[in-house]
Every structure is written in C-alpha cells, then in structure tokens.
Amino acid sequence: MSILRAVVVASMVGCALVVGSVPASADPTTGPAVPVSPGPSDLQQWIDNTIPAPSFPAAASPPAGALPAKLAALWQAVRSAPSGDRIFDEWPDGLAGLAPGDIVEWRDVTSTSALLAIVPIQRAILLKFRTTDASGKPSFGTATLVTPAAAWTGPGDRPVLVNALPINSLGLSCTPSYAMAHGLHSKFNAGDLFPPNTAWGLSRGYAVLIPDHEGPWMAYAEPRVAGHVLLDSIRAVRHVLPAEFTGSRFAMTGYSGGAIASYAAAMLLDEYAPELSGVVVGAAIGGLVTDYRMVAGHFNGNSASGILLVVALAMGREHPEILGYLNHLAQWAATSPVKDSCGDTNGPLGLVGVPIDVAANISDPLNSGIADQIFGQLDLTDRRSGVPLYIYHAANDFWIPHENGDDLYRNQCARGVRAVHRTEPGEHVIALFTGFPGEIDWIDGRLRGEPAPSECPRPAR
Structure with a gap:
C-alpha cells in the first residue's frame, strides 16, 4: 500500500474506530454485548460490500482475557510492531x-x-x-x-x-x-x-x-x-x-x-x-x-482528524471488543503502517479530513448507543x-x-x-x-x- 493510499484510507477509518462502529453482520455470541444502534446507511453498506475483508493469521488472545479467534487475530494485527528491545516488547x-x-x-x-x-x-x-x-x-x-x-x-x-x-x-x-x-x-x-x-x-x-x-x-x-x-x-x-x-x-x-x-x-x-x-x-x-465526546465531534471531518485517527486505533488495542465492529475499510487502515506512527506524523494524516460516516457502519455514529458506552468508560x-x-x-x-x-x-x-x-x-x-x-x-x-x-x-x- 502506497503512503498516500495508507493516509487516505487511515484517515477515513479513524473516526469509526473511536466509536466502535457496529457491523451489519455482527454476531452477538462472538463478543461483548453493545447497545442497539441505527443500521448502516446505503453508502456504508456499499463500502463494506465493495472492499474485501483482509485476512490475518491465527493469533493468541491478549493477556487480559480470551477473545474469539477472529477478534484475537485482528487485535494482534493492529498492535505496534515490536521495538526490538525485550524490556518494552516482552x-x-x-x-x-x-x-x-x-x-x-x-x-x-x-x-x-x-x-x-x-x-x-x-x-x-x-x-x-x-x-x-x-x-x-x-x-x-x-x-x-x-x-x-x-x-x-x-x-x-x-x-x-x-x-x-x-x-x-x-x-x-x-x-x-x-x-x-x-x-x-x-x-x-x-x-x-x-x-x-x-x-x-x-x-x-x-x-x-x-x-x-x-x-x-x-x-x-x-x-x-x-x-x-x-x-x-x-x-x-x-x-x-x-x-x-x-x-x-x-x-x-x-x-x-x-x-x-x-x-x-x-x-x-x-x-x-x-x-x-x-x-x-x-x-x-x-x-x-x-470531554471526549466534545473533542471527537470537534475533530470530525477537519484537519484534526489525524489526531482522532491515532486515538481511535489506540483505543481498539486497549478495548479489543471495539475491533469486532470495524468494517473492512477500517481493518485495512488499522493494520497499515499507520499503526507504527509517531507523534510528529499524526498531524499530516488529517489533511484529507474525511468525516466519520465514511468509515462507520451505523448512522450518526457519534451519537449512537455504542458511542455513549465508550465515552462513558473514558469519563x-x-x-x-x-x-x-x-x-x-x-x-x-x-x-x-x-x-x-x-x-x-x-x-x-x-x-x-x-x-x-x-x-x-x-x-x-x-x-x-x-x-x-x-x-x-x-x-x-x-x-x-x-x-x-x-x-x-x-x-x-
């Protein structure tokens, strides 16, 4: 994936990650229950139907608790690459x-x-x-x-x-x-x-x-x-x-x-x-x-979306249940080279300023039930x-x-x-x-x- 493509795709997905968007085909038996939210718009359905799902090798669950196999593989794929120093990696x-x-x-x-x-x-x-x-x-x-x-x-x-x-x-x-x-x-x-x-x-x-x-x-x-x-x-x-x-x-x-x-x-x-x-x-x-809700809304779709992107990807690492509700576009972006970005590069990632709905699978995601749940956990x-x-x-x-x-x-x-x-x-x-x-x-x-x-x-x- 080229750098330009990674930036565009990653910026499109960042907002969806921060609210934990719910996929149209989510199986409630494979992960934690989340509040019911409105279904995806026509555009959101088209994105998931058009972009193929990435494939990840099987991986162990995080030390904090067992995850379904697919979710564990995705969690591993969105983690930062090892630093090469065992004191940080092991x-x-x-x-x-x-x-x-x-x-x-x-x-x-x-x-x-x-x-x-x-x-x-x-x-x-x-x-x-x-x-x-x-x-x-x-x-x-x-x-x-x-x-x-x-x-x-x-x-x-x-x-x-x-x-x-x-x-x-x-x-x-x-x-x-x-x-x-x-x-x-x-x-x-x-x-x-x-x-x-x-x-x-x-x-x-x-x-x-x-x-x-x-x-x-x-x-x-x-x-x-x-x-x-x-x-x-x-x-x-x-x-x-x-x-x-x-x-x-x-x-x-x-x-x-x-x-x-x-x-x-x-x-x-x-x-x-x-x-x-x-x-x-x-x-x-x-x-x-x-106030994470205020700031997420303030960042949505403007030049600050790069910061929202990195926060969103990071939240999925600590709260892996969020990853079970990412669309295919989000999964591609979350596992791209963006996952190893440092602070000096986060600002330029926001230049495309794509709004949240392009990446989410629910209507009005910042005001959804799952958003309420996540923002509540951060308060x-x-x-x-x-x-x-x-x-x-x-x-x-x-x-x-x-x-x-x-x-x-x-x-x-x-x-x-x-x-x-x-x-x-x-x-x-x-x-x-x-x-x-x-x-x-x-x-x-x-x-x-x-x-x-x-x-x-x-x-x-």
Whole structure:
C-alpha cells in the first residue's frame, strides 16, 4: 500500500474506530454485548460490500482475557510492531503475583540518556514494573528515572518531577524511555523535548521521572491506563531506591496528550494509590481533554482528524471488543503502517479530513448507543482530584475547546480542591510555550514544600 493510499484510507477509518462502529453482520455470541444502534446507511453498506475483508493469521488472545479467534487475530494485527528491545516488547510472567508498582526489572541507561537530558546527569535508569490496565487486569509499564549530577542541597530527600510527555503515538519505538535507552534514532519523537520540563527539573536539582504512560499496547489517550502507569511509576521509584526517594515529594505535569496522564493520575490517586496521598503534592495540567465526546465531534471531518485517527486505533488495542465492529475499510487502515506512527506524523494524516460516516457502519455514529458506552468508560469528571491542581488552556484552542479546562476548574473547585486556572493567549501549540513559565513556577513551589495556593471562588453564604 502506497503512503498516500495508507493516509487516505487511515484517515477515513479513524473516526469509526473511536466509536466502535457496529457491523451489519455482527454476531452477538462472538463478543461483548453493545447497545442497539441505527443500521448502516446505503453508502456504508456499499463500502463494506465493495472492499474485501483482509485476512490475518491465527493469533493468541491478549493477556487480559480470551477473545474469539477472529477478534484475537485482528487485535494482534493492529498492535505496534515490536521495538526490538525485550524490556518494552516482552510480557512478563507472574504479574498476577505482584502488587502494582513492584519492579519487574531495571536497566542502567545513563550513557544513552545523557545527550537527551541536556543537563549533566549522575544516572538514568529504565524501570519495568507491574501496573493495571483499563479493565483492572495486571499489566506492565515502563519509565525512566533521571538524577542530575548536582547534589541535592535542599532539606529532606531529593524531590521528583514526574514529566508526562505528550507521546501522542502508536509505535512502541516512539516512547521517551525507548529514546533514553537507545539515543537518537529514526523514529525519535521531537515531542520528548517539549515542553522542556526535564531539563528545567534537572537544572533545579530535582530528579525527573518520565513515564511511558500509553502502556504496553500504546493506548494513546486511554486515561485509566495513563493514570495507572504514572502512579505505579512513582511506586516503582520508591521501591527500587528507598534510601533516596522514600521521603521525596513528587509533583506531576503534562500538556495535551501528557495532560491526560497527569489529570488521570490526580483523579485516580485516592482510589488506586491512597498511600501516595501527601507524597504526590500537585499536578499541573495544560491543554487537557476531559470531554471526549466534545473533542471527537470537534475533530470530525477537519484537519484534526489525524489526531482522532491515532486515538481511535489506540483505543481498539486497549478495548479489543471495539475491533469486532470495524468494517473492512477500517481493518485495512488499522493494520497499515499507520499503526507504527509517531507523534510528529499524526498531524499530516488529517489533511484529507474525511468525516466519520465514511468509515462507520451505523448512522450518526457519534451519537449512537455504542458511542455513549465508550465515552462513558473514558469519563473521569465525576471524581475529585487527590492533589492540588494548576490548570491552563489556550484562549483560542481550535484543537481542544477551552471549555475542557474551564469545566475542570469549576468542577474541582466545587469539590473542595485547591486549584489555580490560567487562560493563555493563542492556540494549542502556542500555549505550550506561553503556559510554561507559570506551570514551572507552580510546580517549583510544590516541590519546595510550599502550601498550594487556591483561586477558587468562595461559596456564596
């Protein structure tokens, strides 16, 4: 398949993947039940009747649970190709016998990390640890802990900045830890360097923890996966180096795709990692998606459809039941070279801007029963953050409407969370830079142990 054809086909299918479209011939005995939705339009039926179904070799089900044979084969086919490094590629034995955050193995990656750290470092270690997938089953995560060369001269143990980078990718070799372990490479994601939180944190004497928050299946934008990996990476650091970091303060930050991880960790902390209450002292969140339905509708059929595409393919990996409802066009696109794309290439994929209905098998897919089910699984807005928040968003963000940040601030203030909200000038990418000074100043205060400020309005008497 040519690159142009892959781009066109993949863009046509992306929207269908995000809502889990229902095929006209679905057999309810071969997969999980889904809500009844309107049947396909004439155009949608024509697409399935015209495009032949791809054929995939038999494959094992995912570790999280058994799938029907055809669905297991498709799930395997949409996964990223192996990175070639077993620490990222191999599923560990005995995960069920480990607690979340327990170390599976670790590797010294100081020599390959030094250039990317920019600031002189003492050590960098790659951690592999037990975590939990979106359905509550044992899984594994990876993260890199970088310690600066400069000695920590402040009180107590060295603080740790948890930098959730905007990975925004489908390929296993696109993760920041892969780059830290292998140095610059052909699929290096330039997003690993922006915003420059890692270099800033190291220059302040803080250790920096960089989690691969998309998990082993590269489930971009799946909030529970991201939140679990981030919290378990903190547990892993405290387990592997207790003498250095048991008393450390940890503060989390992330922008856009990275903000999903920082936000989810804050929302899930009290229920998933309550022992980290007081250890994690704050979360800075910029350019965040909280309302997946709003953003999916906003991306539908315009120049942002490339981002919707990669999110959609990623969701099918973590929620394989979705894959049972893809049409033939969707299956071809989901198993094309797009499945290994890195963040730098996702934007150009959206240039064709094909609307969702071209790829779906149901009418009005964004307002269907199955869409309600999936968007509901991704929603964390009913939770209270376990840490103080710094929330910032671009005033003219045409990618992610600013209402996402506004609503989060109001919601968390109403729940009694100490929060600060900033509206940055410009659009999504510009706010990445204009919001950086305020973000790091707020993070710096939390890591120094200063009480978190709050600008929440006082309740009326």
